[in-house]
Amino acid sequence: MVKFALGVLAFQGGFEKHREKLAELNVKTLLVKKQEELNSLDGLVIPGGESSTLLKLLDDDFRIRLVELFEAGLPILTTCAGTIIVANRVNSPVQESLNFINISVERNSYGRQVNSQVISNLKINVAGQKLLKTENQNIEGVFIRAPRITSIGGKVESLLEFDGDPVLVKEGNVLSATFHPELSSGVHPVISLFVEMIQKAKN
Numbered sequence: 001m002v003k004f005a006l007g008v009l010a011f012q013g014g015f016e017k018h019r020e021k022l023a024e025l026n027v028k029t030l031l032v033k034k035q036e037e038l039n040s041l042d043g044l045v046i047p048g049g050e051s052s053t054l055l056k057l058l059d060d061d062f063r064i065r066l067v068e069l070f071e072a073g074l075p076i077l078t079t080c081a082g083t084i085i086v087a088n089r090v091n092s093p094v095q096e097s098l099n100f101i102n103i104s105v106e107r108n109s110y111g112r113q114v115n116s117q118v119i120s121n122l123k124i125n126v127a128g129q130k131l132l133k134t135e136n137q138n139i140e141g142v143f144i145r146a147p148r149i150t151s152i153g154g155k156v157e158s159l160l161e162f163d164g165d166p167v168l169v170k171e172g173n174v175l176s177a178t179f180h181p182e183l184s185s186g187v188h189p190v191i192s193l194f195v196e197m198i199q200k201a202k203n
Contacts, residue, residue: 014080
């Protein structure tokens with residue numbers, strides 16, 4: 001068993017699938033529902049779901065502690081709606097967010113539930129080739145009511161693209177995907193990269 005404390009935000013959304021996928025890497029996870037459960041973590045996953053609902057479920061004390069941990073360098077992985085929550089700017093419609101990563105996102109840009117699709121040939125950028133430990137030049141992405149990253153700024157690195165748009169980005173201790181790596185078969189390179197980020201932060 002990998003020796004660190006990894007939390008999965010479990011208010012709403014696809015937290016169980018993340019937990020199952022991390023178990024394949026022998027990583028034990030804590031389902032986080034209370035503010036005090038944040039204090040012992042070495043990393044946190046903010047999964048997909050409904051972004052406006054997730055934001056309503058984050059009370060003030062929880063948000064304050066989460067921001068403190070982000071600013072202290074806690075590694076954070078976000079997927080789909082989780083990426084909306086941590087973006088700088090959210091459109092379609094405009095929505096508040098936590099401002100953890102310098103990106104603009106457009107909600108439901110790839111269509112509604114019926115437009116869900118599996119893309120098998122996400123393009124790996126130069127930064128992605130350095131960080132994602134895979135020999136595959138085609139990486140899969142499962143898109144379900146996915147947001148679109150419309151712009152990136154600052155020190156944000158684009159690791160994967162689809163149709164010219166970033167779908168996996170990284171800035172500092174935040175790794176954000178617009179798709180669902182936890183729904184692909186096997187252990188997705190995004191999940192492996194996040195575990196590596198936590199290990200490096202602990203060392």
